[in-house]
Amino acid sequence: MRIRETTPADRAALMAVHEAAFGQPDEARLTAALLDDPTAAPTLSLLAEEEGDAVGHVLFTAARIEGAPTLRAALLAPLAVAPDAQGRGVGSALVRAGLERLQEAGVDLVCVLGDPAYYGRFGFRRALPEGPRPPQPIPDSYEEGWRVLRLSERAAAVDGRLLCADAIDDPVFWAE
DSSP, rough: OEEEOOOOHHHHHHHHHHHHHHHHHHHHHHHHHHHGGGGSSSSSSEEEEEEEEEEEEEEEEEEEEETEEEEEEEEEEEEEEEGTTTTTHHHHHHHHHHHHHHHHHHHHEEEESSSSHHTTTTOEEEEETTTTTTTSSSGGGGGGGGGEEESSSTTTTOOBBOOOOGGSGGGGGGGO
């Protein structure tokens, strides 16, 4: 498996991976919107390939923490693995590669709304009630899934709200 940064030529392959992984086009549309959204920049968009075929994709978009303008943050969303490649470590490899690159680039923390057990294996911890808070209100049933990974000591006591890209800062993405 090879993991590399995406290029504009990869767009159709990325969309196909997201549609196949989720069985519908919503995440593909969100991915396209985030890739086109200048408020998401800089992005880190990684593609996993096997024998030249796209089998997974992860997108990290720039974010900020309200009240902490010097901290660099990112939001992990979405992550997709083609159905025939699931269960083989593709998603884990993408997340690990992304986190390593973000840390090397000086990003202080990464947030995600996702499965606590899955993201816990990478060091993501429950973000609430201490913070950072999600961009939009989330249902109580999602609180355990709002996770943070602090990549630097500077992010140790962050409790402000995460300010994310316009394309994903819509209450529909944060509600049940």
